[in-house]
Amino acid sequence: MENKVLYSAVQPSGNLTIGNYAGAIRNWVRMQSEFDCFFAIADMHAITVRQEPALLRRRTAELAALYLACGIDPERCTLYVQSQVSAHAELAWALNCITYVGEMERMTQFKDKSRKHADNINMGLMDYPVLMAADILLYQPHYVPVGADQKQHVEITRDIAIRFNNRYGETFRVPEPYIMKEGASIKSLQEPAKKMSKSDENANASVYLTDDKDTIIRKFKRAVTDSDNEIRVSPEKAGISNLLNIYASFAGCSLAEAENTFRGKGYGDFKLAVGETVADALAPVQEEQRRLLSDKEYLNSVLQAGAERAFKASRKTLSKVYRKIGFYRGE
Numbered sequence: 001m002e003n004k005v006l007y008s009a010v011q012p013s014g015n016l017t018i019g020n021y022a023g024a025i026r027n028w029v030r031m032q033s034e035f036d037c038f039f040a041i042a043d044m045h046a047i048t049v050r051q052e053p054a055l056l057r058r059r060t061a062e063l064a065a066l067y068l069a070c071g072i073d074p075e076r077c078t079l080y081v082q083s084q085v086s087a088h089a090e091l092a093w094a095l096n097c098i099t100y101v102g103e104m105e106r107m108t109q110f111k112d113k114s115r116k117h118a119d120n121i122n123m124g125l126m127d128y129p130v131l132m133a134a135d136i137l138l139y140q141p142h143y144v145p146v147g148a149d150q151k152q153h154v155e156i157t158r159d160i161a162i163r164f165n166n167r168y169g170e171t172f173r174v175p176e177p178y179i180m181k182e183g184a185s186i187k188s189l190q191e192p193a194k195k196m197s198k199s200d201e202n203a204n205a206s207v208y209l210t211d212d213k214d215t216i217i218r219k220f221k222r223a224v225t226d227s228d229n230e231i232r233v234s235p236e237k238a239g240i241s242n243l244l245n246i247y248a249s250f251a252g253c254s255l256a257e258a259e260n261t262f263r264g265k266g267y268g269d270f271k272l273a274v275g276e277t278v279a280d281a282l283a284p285v286q287e288e289q290r291r292l293l294s295d296k297e298y299l300n301s302v303l304q305a306g307a308e309r310a311f312k313a314s315r316k317t318l319s320k321v322y323r324k325i326g327f328y329r330g331e
């Protein structure tokens, strides 16, 4: 029997955080033996907010190197850059024409980002979920692993797929979101009600994968906690709960084990231990990413092979869509 198909992507829109790592990339590595995986670098999504061109280019390479450094195997998976495969933009157009403006206006991320970028509420920002639906549906995946914040986008993808199938006949597989539990939502170190995000303006709120050990420890030492001194998971203790979650995720233990490890300890020692655990877990990945970035020839060859494979798979779906819609291809 053929393996089930899995699709996911990350935007090269900033320095990746430990949220992206624990909530996304690291889990994919575990899944590649079980599934046929497509992993994209979503540079077309990244330009829905302003990007400096040279930086976007550099971050795309860095993200590709990071995928590989984390253990994504380019022989087993299709790793590619979204803008190198034109079917994404093409399918997005077709899907735009069966998606309603009202649906897009109601998306949580659109509302958040419109508030944050009030001077640049462009069409792409609103259309973001449709492009994401196109990414996914082109490859007919069974599962789409994402962090909890992206679940709504996978749900709208399902709605769009079902709508298209109803209107034009069975065309797309309707994918399932695959939400990771441990590490599914890593919060900001400064405002633990918010998720940790690579575009946060406060550099102390996020731990970046490029941070060195001293920086990581310093950020954890400054993490917001509370005024009592109990180390346990509780809705009233958002800061401490977040640190326990991060620890569990990087030490590879359960939340209950993390609580046991630190029961009776002070906040200072706890924060130091979390910082050291994260820094030590990241060190080998950082080293390998640096090595790969100095070998651009290899990196480019991986991405080119990935784009070729993605091109073939995506054309198959796009041709089917164009036929169903009624685009003339010669009678």
Ligand code: ATP
Pocket (backbone or CB within 6 Å): 009, 010, 011, 013, 014, 017, 019, 020, 021, 022, 023, 024, 145, 146, 147, 148, 149, 150, 183, 184, 185, 186, 187, 195, 196, 197, 198, 199, 200
């Ligand atoms: P931005 O700040 O640019 O919106 P982001 O940091 O939220 O970016 P995305 O590119 O939107 O990151 O997300 C990439 C992947 O990482 C997604 O699967 C997303 O759900 C996951 N992810 C992002 N932030 C976190 C987090 N704090 N905890 C767990 N997973 C996360």
Ligand code: LTN
Pocket (backbone or CB within 6 Å): 007, 008, 009, 010, 011, 042, 045, 131, 132, 135, 136, 144, 145, 146, 150, 153
């Ligand atoms: N919007 C996603 C990145 C993304 C994605 C996708 C994720 C773009 N296309 C397709 C899964 C499937 C995000 O994580 N911000």
